[in-house]
Amino acid sequence: MKGILQHLLIFVAMITIYHNPHCKKSRAGLQYLKEKNIPFGIVEYLKIPFKEKQLEILLSKLNKKPTQILRTQEDYYKKNLKGKRFNDHELIRIMIQNPKLIQRPIVEVDYKAVIGDPPENIDLLIQ
Numbered sequence: 001m002k003g004i005l006q007h008l009l010i011f012v013a014m015i016t017i018y019h020n021p022h023c024k025k026s027r028a029g030l031q032y033l034k035e036k037n038i039p040f041g042i043v044e045y046l047k048i049p050f051k052e053k054q055l056e057i058l059l060s061k062l063n064k065k066p067t068q069i070l071r072t073q074e075d076y077y078k079k080n081l082k083g084k085r086f087n088d089h090e091l092i093r094i095m096i097q098n099p100k101l102i103q104r105p106i107v108e109v110d111y112k113a114v115i116g117d118p119p120e121n122i123d124l125l126i127q
Contacts, residue, residue, distance in 0.1 A: 029116030061113035066091035
């Protein structure tokens with residue numbers, strides 16, 4: 001009975017994946033959702049950028065600070081941000097203006113979100 005209820009809740013609560021189709025890790029997360037036969041929506045956040053409040057809420061659902069989802073291997077980071085200090089609000093604005101700096105994929109449902117790398121992290125949302 002518990003398993004059936006969990007699956008019904010998944011269908012009621014829509015899963016969203018914030019996806020970059022050019023990223024191997026993001027494609028792996030998307031494939032993982034497909035293989036699990038879980039209904040989901042896709043937001044290509046490079047095409048539809050985050051709004052400031054939206055990213056703040058997502059960080060809250062992830063239970064992470066902006067520095068924890070910042071991709072420090074990106075060229076933009078290395079050339080413009082490395083070695084500099086920013087507060088959370090400043091980093092959120094920088095990530096909105098440069099969305100490639102955001103870890104991916106991020107998978108969200110209701111009041112919870114995970115970074116889907118490795119893809120098995122997604123299981124934390126569907127258990």
